[in-house]
Amino acid sequence: MKLIASLLIAAALVAPALSNAAEPAAPAAKADLAKGEATYTAICASCHGADGNSGSPAYPKLAQQHPDYLVKQLQEFKSGKRANAIMSGMAAGLSDADMKNVSAWVGSKESKPNFAKEKDLVVLGERIYRGGIADRQIAACAGCHTPTGAGIPSQYPRLSGQHADYAVAQLVAFRDGVRKNSAQMTGVAAKMNDREIKAVSDYIAGLR
Known part of the structure; x- marks a missing residue:
């Protein structure tokens, strides 16, 4: 009887722990697209275009960009990890x-x-873009951003159709140490000259 009682007590103690362990994690809240549109229209549209297709080559096209990548950039503008006076100010209130x-x-x-x-x-x-520069160990852009420039969600941004002037500015910023939020891109851009940066950026603009 003592053995049975001990087993019953042990079972009673273990059961709550098993019950808690089996509980699924709470699902992440879904994005509210209506609120997103309202905030975008009020804060972002004047530079990036009403639908994310910026008309100015100085400002990046954001349409169809991977949301996780955009969130990361906004967080880093806000924290100062990615330096940009305009965007840091815009992100500060978000x-x-x-x-x-x-x-x-x-x-x-x-x-x-x-x-x-x-x-x-x-x-x-x-x-x-497709083959890199082997003699300087510059990796092909397509390896991370895909042959069509679609990128890989949450890891590597979409490049297809991006303004060439903006792409040039970012590669130069990585190369010169102004933009520091991607060690991988800093390493790639550090080995490229102005002509190569201009060439690959122009090619990216025409990617489909």
Whole structure:
């Protein structure tokens, strides 16, 4: 009887622990697209376009960008890890929920196609994007951003159709140590010269 009683007590103690362990984690809150659109329209649209397709080559196209990537960039603008006076100010007033909502909304918009302009550099740009530069151990862009420039969600951003001027500015910023929020990109850009940066950026603009 003592053995049975001991077993019953042990079972009673273990049962709550098993019950708690079996409880599923609470699902992450879904983005509110209506709130995202409202925040985007009020704060972001003047520079990035009403639907995320920026008309100015100085400002990146955000339409169809991976939401997780956009959230990460906004968080890093807010924290100062990514330096930009304009964007740091814009991100300062956004909560994590705001960032998630805005990123989900603009990411749901379709990116309008762009085109390459530098005919003399297109062959060089394609070679770098697809094959890298072996003798300087520069990795192919396509390895992370995919051959079409679609990127890999949450890890590597979409590049397809991005403004060439903006892409040049970011690669130069990585190379010169101004932008420091990706050690991988800093390492790649550090080995590239101005002509190579211009060529690959122009090629990216025309990717479909």
